[in-house]
Amino acid sequence: MITVALTYRNRDLQIVENCLDSFQNQTNTKFIVVLVDYGSVETCKNKLSILVSKYSFVKLIQCKTQQQLWCKSRAINIVLKPCETVSFFVGDIDMIYHPNFIKTLFNLQSKKDFSYFQVGFLSEAESKTKQAFNNYKISFKSTEEATGMTLYNTNVLKSINGYDEFYHGWGTEDTDVHVRLKQAGFNMSFYTDKVLMLHQWHPKNYRKKNDITPFHTTLEQINHEYLKLKQQTKSIKENLNFSWGNYNDADYDDLNKIDFSFKLTNKESEIKAFINNVLLAKSNKIIQVNISEHEAYKSLKQAIKSLVGKKTIQFLEMQRINNMLLEAIISNLRDKPYNFQYHIKNQTISLTIKL
Known part of the structure; x- marks a missing residue:
């Protein structure tokens, strides 16, 4: 056969x-x-x-x-x-x-x-x-x-x-x-x-x-x-740190059983802190994160501060956050069940993952 x-x-x-x-x-x-x-x-x-x-x-x-x-x-x-x-x-x-x-x-x-x-x-x-x-x-x-x-x-x-x-x-x-x-x-x-x-x-x-x-x-x-x-x-053997070729329907059903939920904005500090302290932590938990644009993002006040050389909040474009999260998943969590959505029209991102 x-x-x-x-x-x-x-x-x-x-x-x-x-x-x-x-x-x-x-x-x-x-x-x-x-x-x-x-x-x-x-x-x-x-x-x-x-x-x-x-x-x-x-x-x-x-x-x-x-x-x-x-x-x-x-x-x-x-x-x-x-x-x-x-x-x-x-x-x-x-x-x-x-x-x-x-x-x-x-x-x-x-x-x-x-x-x-x-x-x-x-x-x-x-x-x-x-x-x-x-x-x-x-x-x-x-x-x-x-x-x-x-x-x-x-x-x-x-x-x-x-x-x-x-x-x-x-x-x-x-x-x-x-x-x-x-x-x-x-x-x-x-x-x-x-x-x-x-x-x-x-x-x-x-x-x-x-x-x-x-x-x-x-x-x-x-x-x-x-x-x-x-x-x-000269690499030969891959997937060394991952359970390659595995799939289980039950893991995806578990994504409804959320342990921790987070609401973030597109502040650079928030996103980087979340990725390093939550997403990449070996918590064995099911987490959900919803990300939207900060109220001060692209505001006139922030623009004026930037023009006069004052300290401003550092933001990331939502597309950049989308790429950062997906890169973190591919590099570190690709064998984990997850659901990911990027709503371009509303500029929001949602991720649920079983760590």
């Missing part, structure tokens, strides 16, 4: 259906698909559950992480940690797979050489058609720099603690795994004998103006710099 790990959040369900249909048509059926819904909104969550029930080979895991940053690494690790099959393939839900794809994976299984695959990209018009795999017209193909679709030996991937859960937002986590495995002495082979998967076109999910889903403005840049430093330090 081979385990196929797929991740999902609020995608077009037609894309998901096309993907799962392609697994339904595999010539080799010795596989299981584990699909992790990492925090979809309720409407998508319910519709996905109904759709997946049509496919006996799919196991669906739905995480209550709607108010958390997207973390593909953790979603993959949730599948990896209990995995007992010899091989573990990480794919994408927006792919259509060749009927002989699983058969090919079995032929490529190895403890030393791992394979990742070239992808054929379809146009918008082509993606909306239904036809046999070989009849699709490919617009262009991925290069060896695209490392997302990879077949691993399960035990080897577990030996480096899976995907690094530092990576949040989009990108870099797959390249990171390749880099660490190469540094550990394994080979990564780019399979180009035949295109075995097709990427379905879909619009990019741009953030809506009043979206309260957690979002950090520079995460992508931080991820790339983090990877560059890791290459210099």
Whole structure:
């Protein structure tokens, strides 16, 4: 058996259906698909559950992480940690797979050489058609720099603690795994004998103006710099100080049982004191904090004091506070259950976390 790990959040369900249909048509059926819904909104969550029930080979895991940053690494690790099959393939839900794809994976299984695959990209018009795999017209193909679709030996991937859960937002986590495995002495082979998967076109999910889903403005840049430093330090094993790949619904239900509640303003001193004395304290408590703008923030009195050189209250912009809190969670608390919202319209932030 081979385990196929797929991740999902609020995608077009037609894309998901096309993907799962392609697994339904595999010539080799010795596989299981584990699909992790990492925090979809309720409407998508319910519709996905109904759709997946049509496919006996799919196991669906739905995480209550709607108010958390997207973390593909953790979603993959949730599948990896209990995995007992010899091989573990990480794919994408927006792919259509060749009927002989699983058969090919079995032929490529190895403890030393791992394979990742070239992808054929379809146009918008082509993606909306239904036809046999070989009849699709490919617009262009991925290069060896695209490392997302990879077949691993399960035990080897577990030996480096899976995907690094530092990576949040989009990108870099797959390249990171390749880099660490190469540094550990394994080979990564780019399979180009035949295109075995097709990427379905879909619009990019741009953030809506009043979206309260957690979002950090520079995460992508931080991820790339983090990877560059890791290459210099020759890091191999990650997630050393965290319980990687763990998820429990009950932990998220506990977020309703608040032990301490705080009301803060955007005064710099308040925010820094809270982060260092409460958020990063090992209290084993469930805390909630609500942050709003101070009444003196942007006031005429403060502006005049600043102009004449008098001492003023130091404030932080709410976007900066948003980023600071999310960075603290990613770096120190990423295995803790939490709910986070930044209401841009009202300029308020709310965080509930189980420390």
